[in-house]
Amino acid sequence: MRFEDQIAQLGDLTRPLIHHELRVLANLEPESLKVFWQIWRDIPAERRGAILRDLDGLAEDNIDLDFRPVLRACLYDRDAEVRVAAINGLWEDESEATMDRLIALIADVSGPVRAAAVVGLAPFAYRGEMGELSAPATQRVYQALLAAATDDAQPLEVRRRAVEGLGYFAASPEAQAEIGHAYAHHELTARESALRAMGRSMLPRWFPIIERELKSPAPALRYEAARAVGELGAEGEPFLPMLLPLIDDEDGEIATTAIWALGQVGSASAKRVLQRLARSKDEARRMAATEALEEIDL
Template sequence: MQDYDQEENNRQIPFSEVIEALLNNQQPFPAIMLPSFSDLSEENLAALQTIWLQIQPQRRAALLEDLDEIQDRDTLSDFSSLSQFALEDPLPKVRTQAIDMLWDWPQKQLARQFMRMLENDPDENVRAAAATALGNYIYLGELDEFPSDLSVQIVETLVRVIKGKDDKTVRMRALESVSYSSNEAIPALIQAAFQDSDREWLISALFAMGRSGDEAWNPNVLSCLDHSVPEVQAEAVRAAGELEIQEARQPLIDMLEEYETLDDNVRIAAVVSLSRIGGEGVRQSLEAMLEEINDDEEADIISAALENLDFVDLGLLPGMFDFSPIRPHEDDEDDSDYLEDWELDDENEEDWDLDNGAEEDE
């Protein structure tokens, strides 16, 4: 995304000029015009919808990516009007980006649309993004900040997808989202994933364990802290931090004593998790590492972890590293983030097979 001068951007740009620039394929779209899409008036929204499909597909996708960057750093920006109609875009990449931009706009109509997209969209990346976005609604439902009847429908939909025959990535994202639910049937789904021979299901299960906030998963997470596969180990370390497992403190401190040999993701996860767990030896470990580290970006993370540790030591909620209620969405091209009335059939619980997404025949 191009840089733009904030003072120059403050001048009002006629939306007709914005439309003209969008349709001008001979020139890059000016970054100074990007904030024009925030808080669109009905008139400007209608004008944009009229010419939307005349815009080159890759430009539509790039536009949403740039707006998402602005939205991440400027909480006053509101691109929800554009994002909502972009959910119907024929380009899967645009639909995926639109979902990502709307995950923290908890509206009943969006929840219903995400459920429809999860079960019916022809593109697996879009379905996976919809599954991820629905996790936020379950999270809010658990806090009594979203209608419980709709939360029930969301959980039912996610469980149906997990047990179905969709692409594995879609089903894993559904598992991670449904793990927010306190329904007693959900742990069986997480346990099945944890026991699956597929490494990706194991990683997804560890993510779900951390997200669940249930200390019953502590032994499972602890058992993977020294896993030989860095991706699994990193997820276990992150989960230990989210669950604030006290027994993980010393293993993580020991881990950082040889931080130079650690996988990058494991090392960063250990720093962040220790800042959430707190306790004896944590500050000394992080400060010692900060003195030796040469990477500025990593030093910033350690400094932020030490600040977060101040909150933990004071008995306050973690400040710098509150984990987001949504998994960071993975690049489409890189596969390298209440169900009171529904219960799993006891007879089929143990026979459910994650590999084929169905129950085994007896």
Template sequence: MPSVEALLAHLKDEATPLSIPRLYWLSDLSEEELEQVARVWLTLSTARRRAIMSHLVDISEESTEVDFGRIFRMALSDPDPEVRALAIDGLWYEDQDLQLMRRFFELFEKDPSVEVRARAALGLGRYLFNACIMEQIPLSAVRPAIEALRQAFYNPEESLEVRRRALEALGNTLEPDLPLMIARAYEDPDERMRMSAVFAMGRTGEERWAPYVMEALRSPSPAMRYEAVVAAGEIGIREAVPLLARLIEEGDAEIQEAAIWALGEIGGPRAREILEELAEGEDEDLAALAEEALEELNLMEEAETFLPLLEMDLESDAAEAEAWQALWEEEGEEEGGEDDEEGRRD
């Protein structure tokens, strides 16, 4: 592997286009190597730093074998707001490091850039999911963030971008007033806020939002339809299957991919039939996506079949344990009674 010095020389040579393969050298930096990069970082032009960060984000999303975490964390303090926003995006896989969560919280509350604060809200959302849904981190650790996001959403003086991203983050919680927030956002005159409402509907996974998602699936806006497709999959709306099939036929690549994923999440005979047709079709890209969705569907159906059996086994084990406990206690009483009788005779 070339030295960090050679990499930095390449980064500083702004007359030369960035080499994407060379950027992989920034993965898994040691503390000493990071210090070398940090000394040079701010000597690079803003455009160069933005380009580097954008490529690193793309690489990290495509490969699980790289770790640019040290670079992204360093860039959270970059003077350029676009670089800071990209750094937050690059840390998408971080969801349990509470120190980083506090940094996101600080950016959300204090950063002068609206875009950075909006991205920080989404970053906080991942922690809310792990605390409120997965229960992997204490709820008390994220409570200040929840309150700050709620206040931002309800604040009419707050920017639209921050408010809507705050709602998306709160979709990962079980806050009592979340349904009210979602309903209020869905009635907003700005389509971007309505899109965030549909996003949050999907995150809740609640059937109550099915009519709204079905309405959004018929929206003339591709961006709104995309959010509705994802929400339909997250909620598992069976009646959305025919609409999803129609959207796949319309040919919007992003919506096609989301719709195929959603069919795998929703399941059922008709969804399986559509996916099997796509998997056997001539479009190789759609076929590959359909095969992935079918694998997910198979796993889900296997789990649905296995779960009742597991519950029966657990119930049987519990009943058997209770029987053995009762027998053990009965034998103990009998032995105790004999000992008491012998004691009285003595």
């Protein structure tokens, strides 16, 4: 079957999406990408989004399949949900061209696209702070996140997600000030993002808040506090006495996040707890503990 016909077949709504047929979208060269784009635009938007969402799982199972050319092209798709799916699929893309496109999408007409774009910029912020990005690129992502976080015209979802990315800029007083503003916000979701940013910053100034929120009556804040401890890595060991009760939290997601955090802390005492949990009768906790122990071994 010709390449053009294979793409058109993917858009046939009378047929279910079949994983192995999506392989045709992998490793496209520029000429094939042009052909793809011509046909892609005539496929119904709902189907386009479904295709991109399926690519993520296929790529995880087959590391030789590179869908980035297609996903980068779809950052320009006319449908907002497709653009969001493309952003989400590019979470491992490290190119500065993709970073700059995400920065541009902060001005997108769609709020969900803007929010997805700032979430997509967080890994670039991390790489910048680790010295894995050029100084100009690091400055661009920093300025974009700071502008989004402080722009009252942006929806709260965009502003709070930008604060999460700013957490990596521990040396920036402006970034850390925005974390404080988010934590003081009356909306719970803003405080959730502030806690995530606090963990990413790894600054002792935020430790008392993280400790307090490990005991929060709000499940969302307990979850983010546990996640923050994990972000601290070995620096999170002093929090273990407050973290350990969360492995028995009635909220399973909080419990597994607390177990993940133990693996990130990686101390001898954390490992002993994980070894016990790896024998648990609770399957979710047992699997989480096993994965955390594997992470420590790595």
